[in-house]
Amino acid sequence: MSEINIKSSIENGRPSETRLPKEEAVYDLLENLNIDFQRLDHDATASMEDCQKIGQILNVRICKNLFLCNRQKTQFYLLMIPGDKEFRTKDLSKQINSARLSFAGADYMDEFLNITPGSVSVMGLMNDTDNRVQLLIDSDVLKNDHIGCHPCINTSSIKLKTRDLTDQILPYINHQPISVEL
Secondary structure, three states, X not given: OOOOOEOOOOEEOOOOOOOOHHHHHHHHHHHHOOOXXXXXXXXXXXXXXXXXXXXXXXXXXXXXXXXXXXXXXXXXXXXXXXXXXXXXHHHHHHHHOOOOOEEXXXXXXXXXXXXXXXXXXXXXXHHOOOOOEEXXXXXXXXXXXXXXEOOOOOOEEEEEEHHHHHHHHHHHOOOOOEEEOO
16 A cells, blocks of 8 residues: 655635635635634545545545446436445445436546546536536434544545535535435
């Protein structure tokens, strides 16, 4: 396993230097909603092992974020599950009445969420103004006081209160999550 390089200590709020517009947009959203968050800068994450190390430093359980679609590519889903939990498409398909789930392509990630593979994050839903992506959250994620995710780029990770996500961010960006049990 390779060692990820952590580039900073845990910081409160946005970085002082300018970042990519999609990352800046996440910080703008959080600040506009008066949501406190912590941030950690690091090399690009390449695996869940990298994310787990970041989670240990931030003292948060990092979620696995999976971008899925049905066979016809007419329904799209963003699934948040604990990073250490196994994902089985048949278990999810039954709960949401959508057969033949698979991973959606990078072109859809970019078009709907303005993110790239490796940077998939619930924060990307702020870019889904047409509500083409349904958010699915494993119930175990909702049991944690905090969540960790990328700010639409995989060279930083943020920690925020789960309640801030569910009670402020998601209503503000007009995305109602569906709770699932995996």
